[in-house]
Amino acid sequence: MINQLALLGAWWIDVLRELGRSGVLLYRVLFYPPQIRRGFPLLLQQVYSEGVLSLLIIVVSGIFIGMVLALQGYHTLAKFGASQQLGPLVALSVTRELGPVVTAILFAGRAGSAVTAEIGLMKATEQLSSMEMMAVDPLRRVISPRFWGGFISMPLLTLIFNMVAIYGAYLVGVKWLGLDAGVFWSNMQSSVEFHGDIVNGVLKSIIFGIAVTWIAVAQGYFAVPTSAGIASATTRSVVYASLVVLGLDFILTAMMIGEW
Amino acid sequence: MLSQRWIEVLVGLFLLFALLALAGLAFKVSGLTSLFPTKSYEISANFEDIGSLKVRSAVKMGGVQIGQVSDISLDPATFKAIVHMRIEDSFNQIPDDSSAGIYTAGLLGDNYIAITPMYSQSFMKQGSQIEYTHSAMILEKLIGQFIYKMGGSANDKEKGNENAPKAQ
Numbered sequence: 409m410i411n412q413l414a415l416l417g418a419w420w421i422d423v424l425r426e427l428g429r430s431g432v433l434l435y436r437v438l439f440y441p442p443q444i445r446r447g448f449p450l451l452l453q454q455v456y457s458e459g460v461l462s463l464l465i466i467v468v469s470g471i472f473i474g475m476v477l478a479l480q481g482y483h484t485l486a487k488f489g490a491s492q493q494l495g496p497l498v499a500l501s502v503t504r505e506l507g508p509v510v511t512a513i514l515f516a517g518r519a520g521s522a523v524t525a526e527i528g529l530m531k532a533t534e535q536l537s538s539m540e541m542m543a544v545d546p547l548r549r550v551i552s553p554r555f556w557g558g559f560i561s562m563p564l565l566t567l568i569f570n571m572v573a574i575y576g577a578y579l580v581g582v583k584w585l586g587l588d589a590g591v592f593w594s595n596m597q598s599s600v601e602f603h604g605d606i607v608n609g610v611l612k613s614i615i616f617g618i619a620v621t622w623i624a625v626a627q628g629y630f631a632v633p634t635s636a637g638i639a640s641a642t643t644r645s646v647v648y649a650s651l652v653v654l655g656l657d658f659i660l661t662a663m664m665i666g667e668w
Numbered sequence: 669m670l671s672q673r674w675i676e677v678l679v680g681l682f683l684l685f686a687l688l689a690l691a692g693l694a695f696k697v698s699g700l701t702s703l704f705p706t707k708s709y710e711i712s713a714n715f716e717d718i719g720s721l722k723v724r725s726a727v728k729m730g731g732v733q734i735g736q737v738s739d740i741s742l743d744p745a746t747f748k749a750i751v752h753m754r755i756e757d758s759f760n761q762i763p764d765d766s767s768a769g770i771y772t773a774g775l776l777g778d779n780y781i782a783i784t785p786m787y788s789q790s791f792m793k794q795g796s797q798i799e800y801t802h803s804a805m806i807l808e809k810l811i812g813q814f815i816y817k818m819g820g821s822a823n824d825k826e827k828g829n830e831n832a833p834k835a836q
Contacts, residue, residue, distance in 0.1 A: 449672055456675045460682045499697050564686035571689035574697055597699025598724070598778070606693050 430626035436547055437555045437625070447553060454557025458519040462565060465518055466511060470569040473506060474498060474576025482585050494587060495596035498577040503600065503609045507570040509657050512616035515562060516649035520624035523554050524645040527628025528638035551629060555621050562617025563610050570609065608664050612657065619656060620649045707757040709794040710738060713768045714748040719779050719804030721770055726780040727753045734759040737781065753781065755792070763788040767800035779804060 481497045527550060530536050536546040574596075581587045600606070624645045631641035670678075694700045718740065727735040735755035743750050755762070765788040772779055783798070792798075 452672075452675055452679050455679050455682070456670075460678050463682065463685075503693065503697070564682065567686045567689040567693065570697075571692045574693075593696065594699075596697055600698040601724075602694055602698040602700045606698055 426630070429630060430622065433547075433551070433626050433629060434622050437552050440548065440552070443548065447548070450549070450553040451556055451560075454553045455560055458515075458523070458554070458557045459561030459564060462515060462518045462561065463568070465514055466565050466569050467572050469510065469514060470572035471576040471579075473510065474502065474573030474578075475580045477501065477506075477573070478577035478580040478585075482581060482587070491585075491587060492591045492595055494577070494581045495592040495594075496599040498581070499574055499596045499600045500605060502573045502577075503570050503605045505657070505661070507566050507573065508609050508612040508616055509653060511566045511569045511613060512562065512620055512653040513650050515558070515565060515617075516620045516624070516646050516653070519558060519561070520620050520649050521642050521646050523558070523621070523624040524628040524631070524642045525638060527551070527554070527625065528631035528633070528641050531629070531631060532633040532635070532638060534633075551625050555625050558621030558624070559614075559617050562620070563613045566610060566613035570606075604664075612660050612664075615656060615660065616653050619652050623649045623652065708735065708754040709757060709760070709792075710752055710754055711792050711794075711796050711798060712750055712752045713781075713798035713801050714743065714746070714750055715768075715770060715801050715803050716748060717803040717806065718749045718751060719770055719772070719806055721751065721779040721781070721804065725778060727755065727783065728780055729759070729762070729783045729785065734783075751781070760791060760793075762792040764790050764792050764796055765800070766792070766798060767802065768798045769802035770804035772805065775807075 477498050478494060481494050482491055485491045485493055485497065527536075530546075530550065536550065539546045539549060578589075578592060582589045582592050627641045627645040627648070631637050721737060721740065723737055723740060725737045726733045727737065735753050737751055738754045739752040741750050741752075742748075762783065763786050765786040767784050767786065769782050769784070770779055771782050
């Protein structure tokens with residue numbers, strides 16, 4: 409009995425310790441002033457490898473999610489004779505929920521895992537310690553650009569996802585199922601609000617960006633420096649990031665819903 | 669590995685793409701007409717019942733949209749709904765004795781305010797109030813009245829039938 413209690417306590421202390429370490433890491437990334445001159449090329453490189461290279465999966469999943477939403481929505485709405493409301497249905501569900509959440513989860517799978525694996529391997533092959541030996545702060549050189557790169561890429565990817573998904577819905581709803589284009593856009597415009605829907609969606613994606621890249625960076629930085637350690641760190645990075653995104657999404661939606 | 673220059677170009681393109689998407693979302697999806705709203709003036713009207721009129725509902729004149737509802741509140745003394753409307757400045761020659769009514773686009777569509785012009789020579793300006801208003805037609809009420817009348821006429825018929833045999 410006591411043993412089990414002790415086990416539980418040890419596990420909890422472990423969790424707290426990890427949280428504390430990651431918190432200190434985040435604090436140092438956020439509040440150590442980056443060197444703009446030398447840091448900027450590194451940052452661009454990370455925006456490229458985390459943002460630009462994620463474009464393919466974001467665009468393809470965006471267009472298909474928009475298309476399938478339009479197809480499902482159209483047939484359900486048509487039963488009530490409300491197929492003109494397809495535009496609002498797609499636009500609201502994409503800008504409020506699907507855009508930020510799906511982008512964050514795909515981003516965790518595509519970029520977060522790569523960041524974790526890269527940093528973990530750098531640690532396992534002692535590149536990080538050799539940087540320290542040469543008086544190069546690995547936090548500034550390796551961790552910080554990766555964090556800020558993800559932070560910048562995430563909202564941009566979400567914007568692109570939203571637009572592509574809505575055009576995917578346009579393709580199915582208007583070009584294939586024969587809805588009137590004017591009805592599609594004008595109903596959408598009358599029910600989507602720039603501030604309440606689009607800006608709040610982007611706000612969500614900024615918070616998801618912080619969460620996903622923080623988890624990825626911390627998992628890599630504190631990975632056990634073996635091949636098995638890196639493998640489990642990469643897995644945990646994706647799983648934790650996805651769970652945190654879904655949980656945060658509920659909390660943020662509950663906070664924002666007063667404005668709708 | 670790409671050269672730094674190519675990376676810069678691609679990141680620039682990525683940023684441009686995202687900004688285009690933002691512009692598309694703002695103007696095409698959410699119907700943000702412009703960042704600097706067109707000049708407008710505000711008028712108000714009191715309605716007995718506004719149905720499901722909402723903020724941002726259209727204000728029309730002869731079917732053409734001339735503005736939108738900016739605020740809805742309830743008068744605490746008379747319990748009437750006070751509807752504030754923003755009318756574009758280009759429509760500044762609305763006679764001040766015009767009447768306003770709330771109508772529904774189609775059977776199940778959105779409510780909108782239609783302003784019917786009258787013949788006064790003085791015009792609406794910032795802060796004026798429309799005196800003559802027609803409340804929204806509530807479908808449930810109409811159906812209720814209709815059924816009530818149907819019931820009434822059916823009773824008459826029954827009475828008529830009762831009377832008829834006596835007459836024979």
